[in-house]
Amino acid sequence: MLTFFKKRVKKTTIHSDFALSYRELKKREHSLGLHNTHEVRLQTATASKSPRFQPRLLPIVMKSKDKLLQLSGEIVLPHHSILSLKERSGREKFVRTVVYHITALAHMEAQNQLAAGDSHILQNVLPEELEQNTFNLLRNECGWGSMLMKGNEVRSLRINDSPDDERYLVWFAFKHPCPPMEPHPCTVDLLFSPDPSQVDRIRIHLEKVLRQPLNHALIQVYRDGSDNIGEHTDKTLDICKGSSIVNLSLYNPDNTWKEPRIMKLRKKSTDKTKPSVVENVPLTHNSLFVLGWESNRKWLHAINKEGRTIGTKIAYKYERLSITFRHISTYIRMDGRIFGQGGTCKTAEELEEKHGKVTPHSIEEHEQHTRSVGESLKDLKERGGESSVIMMEAEKKGGAGEAVEDTRRMFDAFGKENFSSEFDWDSYYGAGFDVIDKGYSILHANGH
Ligand SMILES: O=C(O)CCC(=O)C(=O)O
Numbered sequence: 107m108l109t110f111f112k113k114r115v116k117k118t119t120i121h122s123d124f125a126l127s128y129r130e131l132k133k134r135e136h137s138l139g140l141h142n143t144h145e146v147r148l149q150t151a152t153a154s155k156s157p158r159f160q161p162r163l164l165p166i167v168m169k170s171k172d173k174l175l176q177l178s179g180e181i182v183l184p185h186h187s188i189l190s191l192k193e194r195s196g197r198e199k200f201v202r203t204v205v206y207h208i209t210a211l212a213h214m215e216a217q218n219q220l221a222a223g224d225s226h227i228l229q230n231v232l233p234e235e236l237e238q239n240t241f242n243l244l245r246n247e248c249g250w251g252s253m254l255m256k257g258n259e260v261r262s263l264r265i266n267d268s269p270d271d272e273r274y275l276v277w278f279a280f281k282h283p284c285p286p287m288e289p290h291p292c293t294v295d296l297l298f299s300p301d302p303s304q305v306d307r308i309r310i311h312l313e314k315v316l317r318q319p320l321n322h323a324l325i326q327v328y329r330d331g332s333d334n335i336g337e338h339t340d341k342t343l344d345i346c347k348g349s350s351i352v353n354l355s356l357y358n359p360d361n362t363w364k365e366p367r368i369m370k371l372r373k374k375s376t377d378k379t380k381p382s383v384v385e386n387v388p389l390t391h392n393s394l395f396v397l398g399w400e401s402n403r404k405w406l407h408a409i410n411k412e413g414r415t416i417g418t419k420i421a422y423k424y425e426r427l428s429i430t431f432r433h434i435s436t437y438i439r440m441d442g443r444i445f446g447q448g449g450t451c452k453t454a455e456e457l458e459e460k461h462g463k464v465t466p467h468s469i470e471e472h473e474q475h476t477r478s479v480g481e482s483l484k485d486l487k488e489r490g491g492e493s494s495v496i497m498m499e500a501e502k503k504g505g506a507g508e509a510v511e512d513t514r515r516m517f518d519a520f521g522k523e524n525f526s527s528e529f530d531w532d533s534y535y536g537a538g539f540d541v542i543d544k545g546y547s548i549l550h551a552n553g554h
Pocket residue numbers: 324326335340353354407409428429430
């Protein structure tokens with residue numbers, strides 16, 4: 107437990123293993139010979155009625171990368187980034203929550219290990235020119251549609267009756283003659299792409315921060331506390347083996363409610379008698395949650411519904427936009443044939459040898475097939491039923507009966523990956539699939 111002093115309140119105590127007094131930080135900063143380039147801020151995250159508890163900043167100055175590393179062990183909070191700060195003033199006792207914002211730590215190894223140890227959260231990850239206006243730009247430019255997930259992991263859902271699972275989203279695929287596929291995989295058309303330049307600039311910046319290629323972005327908006335995503339493991343069939351999945355969080359600058367949404371991480375376990383191991387990660391504005399490969403395998407992640415209150419009012423109205431960047435290694439050709447990590451053909455050449463080159467005819471055939479599968483999907487959806495069965499039926503009707511067995515095998519593998527912490531990638535995914543999951547559907551585009 108450490109103590110630091112403020113001008114207006116006599117004494118403030120921070121209960122944390124990692125907290126340092128401002129003076130102490132200053133002292134260290136001097137002894138390390140650091141200068142004014144990076145900033146650490148300590149600021150209140152909760153709205154406070156008392157003017158005494160307005161957010162305040164404690165700038166701390168650091169320069170050299172190596173030296174920053176030495177200092178960072180002291181200032182990066184383990185796991186939670188949120189501490190409870192208790193203040194006593196006269197007879198009154200105030201309890202509030204503070205969030206540490208740590209600027210410019212992105213280029214260094216993160217000290218905060220989450221889940222299986224290969225996950226962490228980076229704060230203030232975008233520089234001002236990328237962070238400013240991005241929320242408004244994307245919120246206004248994307249033509250949003252609502253999505254219902256129809257993979258095995260939401261087996262219990264029925265088409266059209268799961269408004270709770272709706273999120274708004276848009277897909278981007280970057281920079282490849284054959285676009286990378288949605289990781290589950292998916293054929294949703296890129297119907298809603300805004301001008302991708304801002305997202306691409308962010309992608310390039312994050313590639314440098316992470317030292318990892320990123321070639322795919324999924325943008326989602328959680329319009330208020332009722333938008334959520336249930337516990338799941340990201341399906342890794344098409345995600346480059348060993349790579350991390352990252353979630354950038356941006357909030358509507360007009361939000362009156364400033365509390366971040368929480369990423370709930372829960373360790374997969376088959377032992378129901380033991381309590382779950384859970385880590386809650388506040389997804390603060392301009393933070394990047396990095397989900398490592400092992401963490402995705404051994405833990406589930408979710409953003410639950412949020413019913414927190416301001417006074418007696420439920421704080422429903424606070425919009426969060428997330429961009430999930432991934433490194434996808436499965437690619438789709440113009441004629442719908444796939445190759446790469448998740449396909450049966452692992453390279454473009456192998457695919458060409460097996461099925462020939464892309465031709466206007468093969469493209470036309472593919473479009474024809476997509477149309478007829480789409481139509482039968484629509485019919486079948488109206489009748490309701492198990493989503494994966496519907497998709498397989500639609501494939502059959504569309505004239506691709508041979509794909510059904512492959513689809514079944516793929517869904518089975520998806521289901522296993524979602525719940526097993528010992529998922530054997532090679533035995534379930536190694537051989538690859540020639541089919542794609544049509545289980546993600548945009549229900550309606552509705553402007554913004
Ligand atoms: O919105 C987020 O940050 C998380 C989304 C997510 O987990 C996913 O799309 O798989």
